[in-house]
Amino acid sequence: MSSKFTANKSALRTIEIEHKAILALSGRIGAEFEEACKLILHCSGRVVVTGMGKSGHIGNKIAATLASTGTPALYVHPGEASHGDIGMITDDDVVLAISNSGNTEEITTLLPVIKRKNIPLISFTGDKTSDLGNAATVNLDVHVDEEACPLGLAPTSSTTAALVMGDALAMALLEERGFTREDFAFSHPGGNLGRRFLVKVKDVMHTGSEIPKVKLGSSLSSALLEMSSKGFGLTTIIDDLGNVKGVFTDGDLRRALDDRRNIDSLLIDDVMSTGYKCIPSNSLAAEAALVMQNENIYVIIVGQNDGVIEGILKMHDLLQANVI
Secondary structure, three states: OOOOOOHHHHHHHHHHHHHHHHHHHHHHOOHHHHHHHHHHHOOOOOEEEEEOOHHHHHHHHHHHHHHHOOOOEEEOOHHHHOOOHHHHOOOOOEEEEEEOOOOOHHHHOOHHHHHHOOOOEEEEEOOOOOHHHHHOOEEEEOOOOOOOOOOOOOOOHHHHHHHHHHHHHHHHHHHHHOOOHHHHHHOOOOOHHHHHHHOEHHHHOEOHHHOOEEEOOOEHHHHHHHHHHHOOOEEEEEOOOOOEEEEEEHHHHHHHHHOOOOHHHOEHHHHOEOOOOEEOOOOEHHHHHHHHHHHOOOEEEEEOOOOOEEEEEEHHHHHHOOOO
């Protein structure tokens, strides 16, 4: 290794070159980009992404991003496509082909078939006059002035530019489709993200006999027994119709003790709190977590503000469900 080698200097030069390549894309977003979006939005099939070598890796990522944000997509290796996999491309699809030179042999070999099947073709190229650029229904210009590789050989800036253009396309389509957080969660049901946006309060709340309840007019001692047996650190206080009129918590008990009140003679009506937080059962569990966090509480009543109780939820339930 050369004694003059400076890793930081090399890294900063790479970042600067790629930064310029990305910024240059802003001036190329126009009619062609809108046309590419329209082709995909009107497509009744999928976006079939293809690219060779490093462009193929970028294409794979773009296909994955499209698929997870509401645009059905898949990646097809151009070499394999020439040996049968082109049958995966249907007349209802749109092809997105990536090639910096626009003359990659494995890509250009597919062009006659794509044209003969009259399949719309979107290209990402660095040369719009190339074979791919000329054949494309819409060409999106991803050329770069220089690669970050000091030898000018390894695809660096060019692959970064293609990746960013792919992300720009995916996000434009996402917004146009009105793709929501819940839609995104349905594409990611196995991870924390899916749990955060798919799990509802009703999926994790406690119901029925698990809900701590005492009636108005009950003694404080009976309320304490109910709190102890149910283990929520509180009890709800209900009227004869079963509607919640208030709650009594560990905090209320501490305040009663601090005031030196006679616990044995108190009714629950004398010490309950009428101001309590509740959340509808159809709310996302993540919303309940946010309310509990903001209010600095560890248990929340599930129901409407009219007093009808549906369940009860504690922070530990959300932890167990991996919502937080």
